[in-house]
Amino acid sequence: MFALAEYRQRLNSLKKRMVDEGVDVLLVSNPSNMYYLSNYSAWSFYVHQMMIITLEDDQPLWIGRQMDALGVSKTTWLDDQHIISYPDYYVQSKERHPVDFVTNILTEIGQSNRVIGVEMDVHYFTGLCYERLRAGLPNATIKDTSSIVNMVRLIKSDQEIDYMRKAAKIVESAMHAAYDSIAVGTRECDVAAAIYYAQIKGTPEYGGDYTSIVPMLPTNENTSCPHLTWTDRKYEIGDFVTLELAGAYKRYHAPMARTMAVGQAPSRVKDLALVVEEGIETTLDAIKPGIRAEEVEQVWRNTIAKYGHHKNSRLGYSVGLSFPPDWGEHTISLRPGDKSVLQPNMTFHLMPGIWYEDYGVEITETILITEKGVETLTKFPRSLYEKMDHPFVDKYSS
Amino acid sequence: MFALAEYRQRLNSLKKRMVDEGVDVLLVSNPSNMYYLSNYSAWSFYVHQMMIITLEDDQPLWIGRQMDALGVSKTTWLDDQHIISYPDYYVQSKERHPVDFVTNILTEIGQSNRVIGVEMDVHYFTGLCYERLRAGLPNATIKDTSSIVNMVRLIKSDQEIDYMRKAAKIVESAMHAAYDSIAVGTRECDVAAAIYYAQIKGTPEYGGDYTSIVPMLPTNENTSCPHLTWTDRKYEIGDFVTLELAGAYKRYHAPMARTMAVGQAPSRVKDLALVVEEGIETTLDAIKPGIRAEEVEQVWRNTIAKYGHHKNSRLGYSVGLSFPPDWGEHTISLRPGDKSVLQPNMTFHLMPGIWYEDYGVEITETILITEKGVETLTKFPRSLYEKMDHPFVDKYSS
Numbered sequence: 001m002f003a004l005a006e007y008r009q010r011l012n013s014l015k016k017r018m019v020d021e022g023v024d025v026l027l028v029s030n031p032s033n034m035y036y037l038s039n040y041s042a043w044s045f046y047v048h049q050m051m052i053i054t055l056e057d058d059q060p061l062w063i064g065r066q067m068d069a070l071g072v073s074k075t076t077w078l079d080d081q082h083i084i085s086y087p088d089y090y091v092q093s094k095e096r097h098p099v100d101f102v103t104n105i106l107t108e109i110g111q112s113n114r115v116i117g118v119e120m121d122v123h124y125f126t127g128l129c130y131e132r133l134r135a136g137l138p139n140a141t142i143k144d145t146s147s148i149v150n151m152v153r154l155i156k157s158d159q160e161i162d163y164m165r166k167a168a169k170i171v172e173s174a175m176h177a178a179y180d181s182i183a184v185g186t187r188e189c190d191v192a193a194a195i196y197y198a199q200i201k202g203t204p205e206y207g208g209d210y211t212s213i214v215p216m217l218p219t220n221e222n223t224s225c226p227h228l229t230w231t232d233r234k235y236e237i238g239d240f241v242t243l244e245l246a247g248a249y250k251r252y253h254a255p256m257a258r259t260m261a262v263g264q265a266p267s268r269v270k271d272l273a274l275v276v277e278e279g280i281e282t283t284l285d286a287i288k289p290g291i292r293a294e295e296v297e298q299v300w301r302n303t304i305a306k307y308g309h310h311k312n313s314r315l316g317y318s319v320g321l322s323f324p325p326d327w328g329e330h331t332i333s334l335r336p337g338d339k340s341v342l343q344p345n346m347t348f349h350l351m352p353g354i355w356y357e358d359y360g361v362e363i364t365e366t367i368l369i370t371e372k373g374v375e376t377l378t379k380f381p382r383s384l385y386e387k388m389d390h391p392f393v394d395k396y397s398s
Numbered sequence: 399m400f401a402l403a404e405y406r407q408r409l410n411s412l413k414k415r416m417v418d419e420g421v422d423v424l425l426v427s428n429p430s431n432m433y434y435l436s437n438y439s440a441w442s443f444y445v446h447q448m449m450i451i452t453l454e455d456d457q458p459l460w461i462g463r464q465m466d467a468l469g470v471s472k473t474t475w476l477d478d479q480h481i482i483s484y485p486d487y488y489v490q491s492k493e494r495h496p497v498d499f500v501t502n503i504l505t506e507i508g509q510s511n512r513v514i515g516v517e518m519d520v521h522y523f524t525g526l527c528y529e530r531l532r533a534g535l536p537n538a539t540i541k542d543t544s545s546i547v548n549m550v551r552l553i554k555s556d557q558e559i560d561y562m563r564k565a566a567k568i569v570e571s572a573m574h575a576a577y578d579s580i581a582v583g584t585r586e587c588d589v590a591a592a593i594y595y596a597q598i599k600g601t602p603e604y605g606g607d608y609t610s611i612v613p614m615l616p617t618n619e620n621t622s623c624p625h626l627t628w629t630d631r632k633y634e635i636g637d638f639v640t641l642e643l644a645g646a647y648k649r650y651h652a653p654m655a656r657t658m659a660v661g662q663a664p665s666r667v668k669d670l671a672l673v674v675e676e677g678i679e680t681t682l683d684a685i686k687p688g689i690r691a692e693e694v695e696q697v698w699r700n701t702i703a704k705y706g707h708h709k710n711s712r713l714g715y716s717v718g719l720s721f722p723p724d725w726g727e728h729t730i731s732l733r734p735g736d737k738s739v740l741q742p743n744m745t746f747h748l749m750p751g752i753w754y755e756d757y758g759v760e761i762t763e764t765i766l767i768t769e770k771g772v773e774t775l776t777k778f779p780r781s782l783y784e785k786m787d788h789p790f791v792d793k794y795s796s
Contacts, residue, residue, distance in 0.1 A: 041626075041627070042623065042625040042626050042627070043611055043612055043614060043625045043626075043627060043723070044625040045723055046521075046611070046723040046724035046726075066710060066711070067623075067624060067625075067710070067711050067753055068623070068625055070622050070623050070753075070755070071620075071623030071625060071626055074619075074620065074623060075623075075626070087710075088710055088711040088712060088733075089733070089734075089735070091711075091712070091731075092715075092726070092728050092731060095735075097519075118525065120524060120525040120526040120529065121495075121524045121525070121526035121527075122524060123444075123521045123522055123524065124521055125524055125525050126518065126519045126520060126521065126523055126524065126525065126528075127516065127518040127519070127523050127524065127525055127527060127528030127531075128518040128519035128542065128544070129519075129525060130524075130525030130528055130529065131518065131528065133525075144526065146526070187605055188605070189598055189599060189600055189605025189606060190599055190605075192598045192605075193594070193595045193596075193597075193598035193599035193606075194595075196591070196594040196595060196597075196598050197591045197592075197594060197595040198591075199591075199594075200587055200590045200591035200594050201587060201588055201591035202587055202630065206630055207585055207586070207587025207588075207590075207628070207629065207630030208587060208591075209627075210612045210627070213441055213444070214441055214608045216441060221472075222469075222472065224468050225440065225465075225466070225468050225469030225472060225473075226465060227440040227441045227442040227465075227466055227469060228439075228440050228441075228469055228473070229439070229440070229441060229607075229608070230605070231605065232600065232604055232605030312464060312465070312485075312486055313464070313465050313486040313489075314486060314489070317490075324722045324723055325441070325443055325444040325722055325723070326444035328444075328490070330490050333489075333490060335486070335487070336487075337487070337493075355465055355468075357468070
């Protein structure tokens with residue numbers, strides 16, 4: 001857990017934003033935001049749970065399932081008066097909905113006719129949640145504040161950066177495990193198992209946490225589909241693989257991708273990897289506090305355009321703490337139109353993946369904006385990996 | 399992939415239900431349901447994507463992000479006319495929402511004034527999705543059909559059962575790995591790593607898939623909080639742990655829980671475990687096709703009540719294929735008030751976990767309703783495990 005002072009500071013920053021946006025009451029459904037405000041990290045978000053933040057109260061109020069209330073009490077800084085649970089018959093019921101329970105509480109504590117901020121576009125706040133909220137609070141004014149907590153999270157504290165450094169060490173170790181295990185005759189699932197083992201074991205000094213996105217390691221023509229996971233097919237000589245992984249420490253993430261080949265990579269993959277590497281170098285050179293998100297993308301775009309390449313998707317996004325299904329923070333995207341100004345202690349997944357019809361290359365980094373420029377938190381040599389020295393290579397290429 | 403005939407049969411069963419419920423068009427956001435209908439399994443559900451089912455069309459129409467369209471084309475039975483993608487600037491944008499793209503498509507294909515079924519209470523269909531849908535389709539009638547596909551999934555085909563048997567083998571292997579690695583001086587994260595390794599590696603014949611809920615292995619007084627995951631604390635003699643895990647094969651799950659102690663378990667844990675074991679035996683004896691969900695729970699309730707025990711939460715729920723954040727199917731719950739009739743080829747996680755203020759016991763099974771009764775798919779001896787023979791025990795207890 002972070003120091004109580006840090007939680008108080010987070011809550012105060014949030015309240016300032018609430019005042020700015022004219023919101024009296026905030027409903028938080030995003031597990032990442034709940035964790036950020038309270039330290040609650042149990043895998044209970046598959047049932048409805050919510051936090052209520054009011055300007056008056058100096059703690060968030062947690063509402064969730066009965067069997068989870070004790071976990072909140074044991075693992076967060078909230079006192080027991082701020083932990084309210086609904087009975088189990090609210091779970092996945094056709095007759096009762098947990099949000100009805102929440103609106104009753106809001107009415108009881110005199111908040112039913114206020115301006116209520118809602119995370120309208122986060123997973124976990126469903127269409128039915130919204131409908132029940134409207135029905136239960138006819139006198140409230142409801143505002144979409146989907147990213148209000150996320151915006152507070154943008155600039156990390158030193159302890160958060162420390163967590164991300166630990167996460168970076170873990171993803172380095174997981175990428176090593178992938179490199180060590182990829183070989184002719186090994187199955188994709190065996191490599192994925194080795195990755196998971198490294199991710200969760202962590203280091204001798206600290207353990208790893210699960211990552212919010214699973215390892216993704218598509219092969220050959222499937223490298224054009226970055227979100228495929230793995231199969232139990234065996235690697236063959238000449239295969240190439242994009243590996244997009246993360247390390248996680250206490251829910252803080254450091255994602256990183258590399259591209260590897262079993263034996264020699266096809267020349268178009270090698271060529272594209274060189275372009276991506278140059279693009280990253282040039283882009284990193286340009287990043288410093290004060291630059292805008294879209295300007296960063298522009299540098300990258302211009303660099304790869306020299307070689308006739310183009311990337312259709314954003315160049316990256318802010319990262320930090322997260323829960324499934326995403327490790328992005330849903331705030332700043334490095335893409336045209338995003339005029340956000342980069343500031344020290346912001347962290348991004350610089351994601352210069354390029355995907356064409358039948359192949360793709362991914363070499364990515366987690367970066368920290370520093371006072372003077374940028375630091376790459378992930379420290380794993382940037383290059384295309386070819387396992388030329390693997391004993392099986394000789395056998396197949398002879 | 400399943401045979402094309404099986405996908406067609408699933409789609410036809412779904413259309414029959416759509417007709418029964420008076421729905422012309424169905425919007426499917428639940429990744430489990432999308433996979434069930436198409437075989438699409440990429441980790442792309444962290445951005446909005448949807449399937450449109452109409453009574454007239456003999457294929458679902460997939461709408462999602464541009465970079466994911468190729469993956470749909472490569473891994474599903476849908477033809478390319480049924481794969482439509484939105485540009486990347488729709489992703490996590492304040493100006494544009496993917497559901498606006500969907501409503502435009504619905505309008506283009508002449509479906510904007512129909513009765514449209516929506517999965518109102520599934521993760522991935524957010525409050526904002528609902529609001530944009532309403533705004534984009536002012537002439538449509540919107541109905542909540544949250545579990546319409548899930549209900550089709552209730553009775554499994556033989557191939558689906560085969561997948562769940564494979565998943566059961568994997569969870570047995572993962573539970574073995576946990577037992578083998580739990581020891582004095584081992585960290586919780588090391589045990590979690592061993593579990594993951596076994597889950598993902600699978601067996602020599604087939605690989606494992608990621609599970610929709612991560613391993614949960616709270617220790618000692620935290621066993622009262624079933625959804626806590628793990629820490630990097632080292633086990634000590636006398637610790638006891640509940641392990642709730644699953645195996646997964648091609649997204650099909652077999653969950654299972656056991657309770658283990660390092661050395662001797664406390665007597666209250668032993669006593670409760672015996673009650674749970676008897677409760678399971680008695681309940682399994684009573685389960686056969688034709689029994690109602692609430693009757694199953696009643697048998698369990700009566701059995702443990704003899705010993706003064708009571709469980710506040712449901713006794714189980716249907717399971718099968720799933721994606722994070724839940725491995726439950728959200729259809730039948732074994733609890734009072736659920737009058738669903740159990741039928742052959744339904745599968746459940748029989749979840750007789752009991753959680754008190756400062757300890758809990760979990761011994762659970764994945765079960766299959768057969769023509770004559772019930773079969774336990776998970777075949778791992780049901781008992782409380784005490785690692786008495788571990789070398790460290792002597793050292794610490796001497």
